[in-house]
Amino acid sequence: MTVLRPHLEHGVPLTRAAAAGGVSVRTARRWLAAYRAGGPAALARRPRADRGTSTLPSECVELVEGLALRRPQPSTAHIHRTVTTIADQRGWPAPSYETVRTIVGGLDPGLATLAHQGAAAYRDRFELVYRREAARPNEVWQADHTELDLMILDAAGTPVRPWLTTILDDRSRAVAGYTVFLGDPSALQTSLALRQAIWRKTDPRWAVCGLPDVLYSDHGADFTSAHLEQVCADTRIRPTLGMVGSRRADARLPTGRNHPHHRASALAQAFR
Template sequence: MSRGAFTAEDRAILLRRHLDEGIPLTRLSTDSGIPVRTLSRWMSQYRANGTVESLERQPRSDRGKRAIPQDLIEAIEGLALRRPAPTAAFIHRRIADIASARGHPVPGYSTVRAVIAGIDPGLKMLAHQGETAYRDTFELVYRRTATRPNEQWQADHTLLDLEIIDPKGHASRPWLTIILDDYSRAAAGYSIFVGAPSAERTALALHQAIRGKTNPSWPVMGLPDMLYSDHGSDFTSARLERVCLDTHIQLIHSKPGVPQGRGKIERFYLTITTELLPHLPGYIPHGTRGRPSRPAELTLEQLDQILEKFIVTEYNHRPHSSTNQAPAERWSASGFIPRTPAHPEDLDLLLLTVAAARKVQRDGIRFASTRYVSPVLAAYVGENVTVRYDPRDAGEIRVYFNDEFLCRAIAPELASESITLEQLQNARTKRRRELKQQLRERRSLADALPTDARYTPSTNAVIPPAEVPAPATEPTPQHKLRVYETD
């Protein structure tokens, strides 16, 4: 055991053996491995004070102080904070030259490394990785925390690690827009689409979040007091600001380039990426440079159905790791009555941004090759109206006359089921292709029929012999010189 490992009590017991039992210090030195001089010094301290505390190891007076001059310490730190960061060996060689030039003793390599290791980590990160890395690691973050349901919703987009078959038959990566309740972590609404995020997609997700759901297992609805989003152009659009103003929603944006404070919605995306997408064809694992593990098979409509099932039946109804409650249960537990729009039709006017002008015909409104009818339209035959619709459900449209809500018109053949406009368009395209194929087949059959010879002249008719031309006589040679015989 080393001398430093002996406590004051251990030293006192060792010295008592010498005082009480008469064991010589030389024998104690042999048994303990402590030099005789050290034991003699301890004995002198003990006899002078008579207390165990006098045998405590005294700290060094120069503890915490480096033996190298301050100017060399500053030089080491200055070299270490350069960008890119130099190695400790390089800094030691430079400091050795500087110390020799200034007449100082050359510090050892371990001393230089100790000085480098003692630099403030925040200072090193700021010097080597920049302000963004320092902010994301060391700056304090204010996390907005709601105290009740619908007090604050978060909205964001993400590009899914998945390939699907888009309407044109190409492999594409879809985007997901999600509306998340901050208090319960429940998903209130979403929008899945192909193409860049836009204000229209955000409006559709917000429309679904606010309106009551047909599925009783998805109770989240109503108007939030606050909508928190990033600083993207779709979230800062004038239309979304108008929607929030008209519905009395406070719109708050995070600072540009500062994602902190939105970790809850990022955690939801991580759940989707790790628990749902790996089970789907077309999933793109991390580190594969965008190549899916299996070929894409799902369409956008199929992915929409799968995502809704995962949100409603799994995510919203299992305990969350942060709250230890199921999101849907936590949202409904307080028994509050959500704030709803005074006129739901006004919400449709604000959020259903897809609009088209049509004229009311005697049999209703023709839109997307489909007939929509309503008894209210009887008084507006011949009038120009504006129709708005939800691309997710082409079974009905909202009709506005002079920007005032008029009625909801339904398509009789679609009213019994929910069908998207894209499905309707795909069905029409498929039918048109089938008809074109039938047309080509019938034309090819017609081309293969024998020629109609009813009016072709008969082959038994007497054909007059062709008139035989007279043999040609040799032409009289022409001479440039006129002679008497040919004159």
């Protein structure tokens, strides 16, 4: 959907949208045909039939991804040569050139732009271009987590700060759903808040319900989970991810070990 969204929502020519997303026009046309035939569900990721049978270690895959996110952007041939050398040293099966190219091609286009061209290029291509205010209720919902500024006692009697997950209607600014919980935010808590947001409330004064066209969130692991992705596909909700670590009105680049570029390239740096 990231590649097709400019074409579907803003009328950008498919050739330009494909170039911006880093895919071939042929692939973009195939995705567009699948979307028109089956909607967002047709583009949902499906597990590979041979999943779990690959002999390529996960560390090797992460190494390829980390090398691909370096600046300046290395060629696929350079990545393949480097990984082959390290694989031989570590006793890993050496990946083929095609395998390396497939892994590099599967990187998120936004993350690749952020790593190779910086935050300004990312905002121009993936954040500011698509960001707009909703024109009607249930057009855009925003999902976010907040650690509350209060202390409660958990089951063990230990003082802890609870978390609040909210689903907010962008047009009316009304809360469509929420959940309060202890522990780190997870896909389960997000799904519970979304379920409450969708269903009609028992209190007639709380009239917000239905299905949004777009669910806007950040790049947290719970927002990008396979479960939530499938929920959005099944309900025909278009998930939209904002800039990594940003808020919709205040896009700022994160720093430190929580930065996805840091996580993806940490293993590659270890082999320098």
